[in-house]
Amino acid sequence: MKCQLGENRNKAPLDDFWGILKDSSATYTDLDFTPDNTSLVWSNLNESSGLTDEPPNWERANTAFPGSSLFGDGISPDDIRQGGLKNSWFLAAASGVAEVPGRMEKVFVNKVNPLNSQGIYGVNFYTLGMPHTVIVDDYLPL
Numbered sequence: 001m002k003c004q005l006g007e008n009r010n011k012a013p014l015d016d017f018w019g020i021l022k023d024s025s026a027t028y029t030d031l032d033f034t035p036d037n038t039s040l041v042w043s044n045l046n047e048s049s050g051l052t053d054e055p056p057n058w059e060r061a062n063t064a065f066p067g068s069s070l071f072g073d074g075i076s077p078d079d080i081r082q083g084g085l086k087n088s089w090f091l092a093a094a095s096g097v098a099e100v101p102g103r104m105e106k107v108f109v110n111k112v113n114p115l116n117s118q119g120i121y122g123v124n125f126y127t128l129g130m131p132h133t134v135i136v137d138d139y140l141p142l
Helices: 002-011 017-022 088-097 103-107
Strands: 058-060 120-127 130-137 139-141
Touching: 017 120, 088 103, 103 120
Parallel strands: none
Antiparallel strands: 058 139, 120 130
């Protein structure tokens, strides 16, 4: 079931990343990954987030971290902080990629360090053995 969902998502047309960046007045919102708890679990597979505290508040990166940057002084494995979202599989992979300085930065389509004012980021992944660009907004569960 999950593989089929991933395959279907890979085949879906992407939002126009560069077009949105050209329109400086538009703030991007990813409609497939809504800023609420439904994005944290596979609810159709009866999964729960496992969070024991209150649900996280969702904020845009520019609001939550004003004056911050996307990459800081560079991304390293020490930047990873595991929380309660059951995403250790992803964080472990990201940490492994970050073992080589500059490698994680190359995953991003955005090549500038300041946070994007439109809240749009492109990330290059390989899914099911095929290259795929995922476009996301900057809502974060905090």
